[in-house]
Amino acid sequence: MAITVNRKPLSFWEKLYLPAIAGGLKVTIKHAYGSLFQGKVVTMEYPEQRWTLPKNYRGAPYLVKDQDGSTKCVSCQLCEFVCPPKAIRITPPGQDGQAADRANAEKMPKEFEINMLRCIYCGMCQEVCPEEAIFLQNDWSHIAHNREEMIYNKEKLLALGGTHGGIQKWKHKLEEAEAQESFPVKV
Amino acid sequence: MDWNFIIFSLVKIAVVVGVVQGMVAYSVLAERKISAWIQDRVGPNRAAPPFMKYIPVLGPFLTRLGIFQPLADGLKFMFKEDFTPAGVRQIYFWLAPAIAVVPAMLTVAVIPFGSQIGNQHMVIADLNIGILYTFGIVSLGVYGIVLAGYAANSKYPFFGGIRSSAQMISYEISMGMSIIPVLLIVGNLNLSQIINWQSTHGWLVMYAPISFVIFMVASFAETNRTPFDLPEAETELVGGYHTEYSSMKFALFFLAEYSNMVASSAMMVTLFFGGWSLPFFGLDHVAGPGSLGLGIAHILIFVAKLLFFMVLFIWVRWMFPRFRYDQLMDLGWRRFLPLALVNILITAVWLYLRS
Known part of the structure; x- marks a missing residue:
């Protein structure tokens, strides 16, 4: 069924369109004046001005160090496994590889690479990490001259990630183990 | 052969073409800046x-x-890469941008952009049929666009070309009709004479305001500017007639559009706003051979008036939505054409009663 929309017939001045045109000119010139002389622009001049991001913003994932400045990652490769776009690649140390920074931690990755071109900032790596070693942080703009530069290695990720104390699991385990050495147990 | 005439004409042509090209380049910038300001941006x-x-x-x-x-x-x-799509009609594809630009540039030839510097009249060709020449050349402008639409062998340019031919031909009629009262009042087709008449009697916009409104709207339509930009309607036709063009060929269409804007602004200034004359400070009479300063002042006045209309062209673009095709035709044929005819009649009767 066709619906008839009742339209109000236009008055003489409305039919002439000229008052409407004058009104349009007025509106546009008001905006032009505002943005020219009063600085009322709605845009942001991007590289110089940036958004203030909320605390819980989830940008690029970076590796973090513990309070002693040691690598928290233990190369379990869970994040590599869970990563939907396969952006993470971990090279484990192997049997005779370098030992972990921290005493008592089993191992740390020989190399940890995140391809920032592939990363989708989903946060699965952060969620799956048993060591709280990787966090999505406040960084969302990556600039590079080529694709190779967009693959961030362990060193770079740690430098960008900063420190995150967290649960200090291995420190407590070490203390426990040390306490076990002397009998009776003192903890 | 009058070598003096040839040399001075060449100099004038070089200067005018250079100035028009520069104006085109900077009116693109002005377009971007003004649109940014109107939309609360920076540009x-x-x-x-x-x-x-x-x-x-x-x-x-x-x-x-x-x-x-x-x-x-x-x-x-x-x-940029000058890309020629497969399946275009090569000759017309190459020809169309040139055909679009040439009439746009030719129109400027008869515009008196100043009174006199030394013994030289500041007009390239002081034709006795200045207005007729302009209309003849302007009507050629449609060929570039139609040819571009045809040559691209693609549906969007084709639609653009068809729309543009219908639109430009319709509005040319109203445009031509709107000028007739001016010719009746002045009694001369020579643009310099029209300006001289205005410098003694006052601007023609006061004698023929309806003519001016019709002429202005029609020139918006002729230059394919919003609200009459149906031939290139980005939202409907991708880019209209220049969809398939790239690089310098595309730039030529841009050049043509903005040259057309310059030309029609110049026509409006010349026909309705006294050209290079101002009705006060003694700026209204032709500068003699001795008064170089006055001659330059006249050119500056003309350019200032021209720039006003260029800004108006750009300004209006951000006010109106595009016309629907039937509304466009309705406005052209059923509103402006009768109005222009009535205007001619009224002017003729008024002139008859006054004489």
Whole structure:
């Protein structure tokens, strides 16, 4: 069924369109004046001005160090496994590889690479990490001259990630183990 | 052969073509800047040659104003790949941009852009049939667009070409009709004479305001500017007649559009707003051979009036939505054409009663 929309017939001045045109000119010139002389622009001049991001913003994932400045990652490769776009690649140390920074931690990755071109900032790596070693942080703009530069290695990720104390699991385990050495147990 | 005439004509042609091209380049910038201001944006404010940052205050100011953007745009157009799609009709595809530009540039030839410097009249060709010449040339402008639409062998340019031919032919009629009262009042087709008449009797916009309104709207339609930009309607037809064009060929269409804007602004100034004359400060009479300053002042007045209309062209673009096709035809044929005819009649009766 066709619906008839009742339209109000236009008055003489409305039919002439000229008052409407004058009104349009007025509106546009008001905006032009505002943005020219009063600085009322709605845009942001991007590289110089940036958004203030909320605390819980989830940008690029970076590796973090513990309070002693040691690598928290233990190369379990869970994040590599869970990563939907396969952006993470971990090279484990192997049997005779370098030992972990921290005493008592089993191992740390020989190399940890995140391809920032592939990363989708989903946060699965952060969620799956048993060591709280990787966090999505406040960084969302990556600039590079080529694709190779967009693959961030362990060193770079740690430098960008900063420190995150967290649960200090291995420190407590070490203390426990040390306490076990002397009998009776003192903890 | 009058060598003096040839040399001075060549100089005038070179200067006028150069100035018009420069105006086109900077009206693109003005378009971008003014549209940005109207939409509460900033507009192009980055492009600058490397040494600009060493000039203390002026350098950053000019950069923020985007003064160097046209140079960057021009360079970009030059170095872009000139892509010819498969299946286009090669000859017409190459011919169309040139055919679009040439009439746009030719129209400027008869415009008196100043009174006199020394013994030279500031007009390239002081034709006795100036207005007829302009209308003849302007009506050629449609061929470039139609040919572009036809040659591209693609549906969107084709629609654009068809729309443009219908639109431009319709509005040319109203445009031509709207001029007739002016010719009746002045009794001369020579544009210089029309300006001389206005400098003694007052601007023609006061005698024929309806003519001016029709002429202005029709010239918006002729130059394919919003609200009459159906031939290129980005939202409907991708890019209209120049969809398949790239690089310098595309730039030529841009050049044609903006040259047309310059030309029709110049026509409006000449026909209705007294050309180079101002009705006060003694600026209304032709500068004699001795008064160089007055001659230059006249040119500046003309350019100032021209720029006003260029800004109006750009300004209006951000006010109106595009016409629907049937509304466009309705406005052209059923509103403006009868109105123009009535206007002719009224003017003729008024002139008869007055004589």
